[in-house]
Amino acid sequence: MTDPSVINLVSSNKCFEGFQNIYEHSSDELKCRMKFAAYIPCAESSKTLPVLIWLSGLTCTEQNFVAKSGFQKYAQAHKIIVIAPDTSPRGCKIEGDSEKWDFGEGAGFYVDATESKWAKNYRMYSYINSELHEVIKKNFTDGKEFKVSIFGHSMGGHGAMISFLKNPNKYCSVSAFAPISNPINCDWGKNAFTGYLGSNEEVWKDYDSCCLIKRYNGPDAEILVDQGLDDNFLKQNQLNPQNLIVASQGNERIRINLKNREGYDHSYYFISTFIEEHFEFHAKHLKD
Numbered sequence: 347m348t349d350p351s352v353i354n355l356v357s358s359n360k361c362f363e364g365f366q367n368i369y370e371h372s373s374d375e376l377k378c379r380m381k382f383a384a385y386i387p388c389a390e391s392s393k394t395l396p397v398l399i400w401l402s403g404l405t406c407t408e409q410n411f412v413a414k415s416g417f418q419k420y421a422q423a424h425k426i427i428v429i430a431p432d433t434s435p436r437g438c439k440i441e442g443d444s445e446k447w448d449f450g451e452g453a454g455f456y457v458d459a460t461e462s463k464w465a466k467n468y469r470m471y472s473y474i475n476s477e478l479h480e481v482i483k484k485n486f487t488d489g490k491e492f493k494v495s496i497f498g499h500s501m502g503g504h505g506a507m508i509s510f511l512k513n514p515n516k517y518c519s520v521s522a523f524a525p526i527s528n529p530i531n532c533d534w535g536k537n538a539f540t541g542y543l544g545s546n547e548e549v550w551k552d553y554d555s556c557c558l559i560k561r562y563n564g565p566d567a568e569i570l571v572d573q574g575l576d577d578n579f580l581k582q583n584q585l586n587p588q589n590l591i592v593a594s595q596g597n598e599r600i601r602i603n604l605k606n607r608e609g610y611d612h613s614y615y616f617i618s619t620f621i622e623e624h625f626e627f628h629a630k631h632l633k634d
């Protein structure tokens with residue numbers, strides 16, 4: 347397999363002085379070709395800038411966030427490199443990987459699968475938290491260590507929170523829009539975790555933000571969470587952000603700053619409305 351750090355530029359568009367690029371590379375973790383988006387702000391030296399990783403939700407590719415959220419203006423203003431990977435391996439031809447929109451392609455759930463059918467390719471947790479960091483270091487920060495934060499939407503909000511909570515000291519900050527906050531207690535999570543991790547619910551807890559908040563032993567942290575109150579998936583109990591607050595009440599190291607937004611739904615219209623506040627939040631932590 348080709349070195350994952352060898353990346354090919356697929357497209358490049360100037361946007362707010364910087365460039366919105368799309369790259370392709372061979373992933374060792376996922377055993378397939380993957381695309382990811384990288385916004386590189388205009389700066390004296392882009393090689394010393396901090397990095398923010400965005401994780402998208404169900405059905406998304408590396409395109410949704412870059413095309414719909416309007417984040418580039420704020421990435422340029424704060425001079426932050428933004429990396430937005432795809433949401434699952436692609437083209438692996440595993441039986442059943444493209445029949446459902448909430449499992450398989452477009453729905454990797456940011457876990458490392460243990461069920462034999464999925465275990466070879468569905469390793470999004472390691473792809474995001476290990477391989478992608480090496481790719482960023484070799485290509486965007488001149489081989490040097492860099493400051494990095496993480497955020498995401500829905501399934502990607504879950505991915506961002508578990509990545510932060512499982513890796514104390516790796517990420518400077520974390521935030522989420524309408525995250526799947528307690529996957530072991532909602533239909534999406536139960537379905538995906540059964541498929542990727544098997545039926546032992548004890549194993550699922552390692553990928554559940556509420557369980558991880560209770561166990562978290564890292565530096566004091568605030569998690570910024572935005573939630574639209576007209577979000578259909580909130581009404582269907584797929585998201586359960588209030589469970590984050592309950593979980594945090596037993597652990598003074600974590601504070602949940604939950605912002606309930608009247609009238610907003612689950613879409614990128616909601617995300618684009620509040621994305622500026624998330625950049626302000628992360629910029630503060632990345633530049634400390």
Ligand SMILES: N[C@@H](CCC(=O)N[C@@H](CS)C(=O)NCC(=O)O)C(=O)O
Pocket residue numbers: 402403404405406410414447499500501612613614
């Ligand atoms: N396909 C689903 C909706 C899936 C969905 O809302 N996905 C969210 C993340 S959980 C998303 O970001 N969709 C892509 C988009 O809005 O661009 C349905 O028809 O109900």
